Amino acid sequence: MPERDQWEDLPAQVREAIEEKAGTVVKAEPISEGINSDVTLVLHLRSDRLFVKGSRTDNPRRMRSLGREAVINPYVVPISPALAFEIETAGWKLLGWEYIDGRRIDYSPGSPDIPKIVETLAWLAEIECPDLGFPELPARMKNFTPEDDLWRFAGSGLLHTDPNPGNVRIANGKAYLVDWACPTRGIAWSDAAEVALCLITCGHTPADAERIIADLPVWRTADTTSVEISVASTEATWTGLYPESNPDPWINATVAAARRWAAYRRDTHGSTHRGAPR
Structure with missing residues (x-):
């Protein structure tokens, strides 16, 4: 992991x-999680704490991510910490959020955290993506999805797209989605599928993962063919991006999970869909 700048x-x-x-x-506590910032800190103030992340302004990709996180925040505050400040000065851009004293979500079987992320998904599925120029889901899927099927993933839903355990914090009895680096417009059930993949990665069977999200109203709107294509595209994406063993255990486990889910859908639903070649 690259070395990050400290407060000093x-x-x-x-x-x-x-x-x-x-x-x-009063005190600045460095944070090691996350890979897309030059600095991540918990700032201890006289009567409060704030989480701060930021990057140098000469990194266009990180600047775009920080900008997206800032502009989406008012739309997602009930399920994400509130933005306290945004600063750009002296070659740096930094965002500060209210501090959520929580922990990473536990997606493993039997975890009491699972109903909390399902509740968060239900809330998010009701939100339309604001017209702020965010990426469209079909465009993000085009390398690994048949072109004729991309229309299935267009929609007006606001998507987080990356609910891995580091981006979901459990605090105050609920699951908060953090790190909105790439909010996306698309079909509203897509984030439920992303959570299902995380569940499989963390030890659930594909059947159990699908049962967990089955009662979400937004998942019930998903037609079977579109789900088949989504799962096949997920397998093609992960195996296409990471064709060999990766030093990151989460990536390896997710590649294996994507393969298990696709095999399950083929075995139980007779799906023959495959993701498009890269």
């Missing part, structure tokens, strides 16, 4: 700007 490494102008927005910083 930030230019004085940046630290002063943060304290002007947030208050006096």
Whole structure:
């Protein structure tokens, strides 16, 4: 993992700007999770804490991600921490959020966290994606989905698209979705499928994972053929992007899960759909 900047490494102008927005910083605690920021910190203030992440402004990709996280926040506050400040100065862009004193979700069988993420999915499925120029799901799927089927994934839903355990925090009795680096417009049940893949990755059978999301109203709207194509595309995506053993255990486990889910759908539903070649 690349070494990140610490509080003391930030230019004085940046630290002063943060304290002007947030208050006096008593302690800055570095955070190791996440890979797409130059700095991630928990700032301890005199009477509060804030989570801060940011990057240098000479990195266009990270700047886009931070910009998307900032503009989507008002739409997702009930299931995501509220943005406290946004600063761009001295060659840095930083975002500060209310601190959620939580932990990573446990997706394993029997986990009490699972009903919480299902509740979060139900809330999110009711939200239409704001017209803010976010990526469209069909465009994101085009390399591994037959072109004639891409229309199936168009829609007006707001999607997170990456509910891996590091991006779901359990706190205050609910599941918060964090790291909205790539909010996407598309068919509203797609995030439920992404959570099902996480469940399979963490030890559920494909049948059990599908049962967990089965009562979501948005999942009941998904036609069988579209689900078949989505699962086949998921298998093609993960095996296409990571064709060999990867040093990241989560990636390896997800590749295996995608294969199990696709095999299950072929065995139980007679699906012959395959994702498009890259």
